[in-house]
Amino acid sequence: MLSEETVQEIRAALNRYPRPRSAVLDALRAVQRQYGYCHPEGIKEAAEIMGLDPNALQMLVTFYDMLYDHPVGEHILMPCKNIACFLRGSDQMIEYLSKKLGIKPGETTPDGTFTLQPMECLAACDLAPMMIADGAYHGPLTEERIDEILAKLAASPRYRGEPAPEGGASRV
Numbered sequence: 001m002l003s004e005e006t007v008q009e010i011r012a013a014l015n016r017y018p019r020p021r022s023a024v025l026d027a028l029r030a031v032q033r034q035y036g037y038c039h040p041e042g043i044k045e046a047a048e049i050m051g052l053d054p055n056a057l058q059m060l061v062t063f064y065d066m067l068y069d070h071p072v073g074e075h076i077l078m079p080c081k082n083i084a085c086f087l088r089g090s091d092q093m094i095e096y097l098s099k100k101l102g103i104k105p106g107e108t109t110p111d112g113t114f115t116l117q118p119m120e121c122l123a124a125c126d127l128a129p130m131m132i133a134d135g136a137y138h139g140p141l142t143e144e145r146i147d148e149i150l151a152k153l154a155a156s157p158r159y160r161g162e163p164a165p166e167g168g169a170s171r172v
Contacts, residue, residue, distance in 0.1 A: 002045045006034045010049050020050045024057055028067055037068040065119060073108040073115035075153045079131035082121035090129035093141045094118055100150065113154060
């Protein structure tokens with residue numbers, strides 16, 4: 001069941017756009033913030049609020065990489081694997097993350113703390129090799145920098161995909 005806060009967030013998104021379909025991504029992000037992923041019941045409820053077919057919302061969840069149709073870790077690590085980052089060593093950084101966490105790309109640590117989700121271009125070539133972790137941009141990455149980031153994240157509260165601060169994503 002969607003919380004009152006999530007319902008209000010979906011209604012506010014509906015008021016921002018001329019057509020309900022335009023508010024779908026905002027609604028799905030609200031559902032994901034509440035559950036940690038796009039829970040099927042949350043999708044169904046959001047669709048009812050919006051007057052849309054739940055299947056249309058579910059199709060978008062399977063299309064977008066940053067929407068999850070299954071539980072993921074408390075902290076999402078998205079190292080870039082595109083050409084600029086690759087040329088600066090992102091493959092080694094992804095391998096280091098994988099070994100350090102004991103998981104393969106696309107997996108979640110057994111304790112549910114981290115999900116390693118390599119991504120295509122994250123539009124921060126100036127930080128190559130880089131990654132987004134809990135919405136913040138980090139780079140250039142080194143093994144030492146990764147260790148610092150992981151320690152900081154492990155000590156922080158559960159991330160629920162809160163929107164980036166005013167003015168866009170933070171760069172750390």
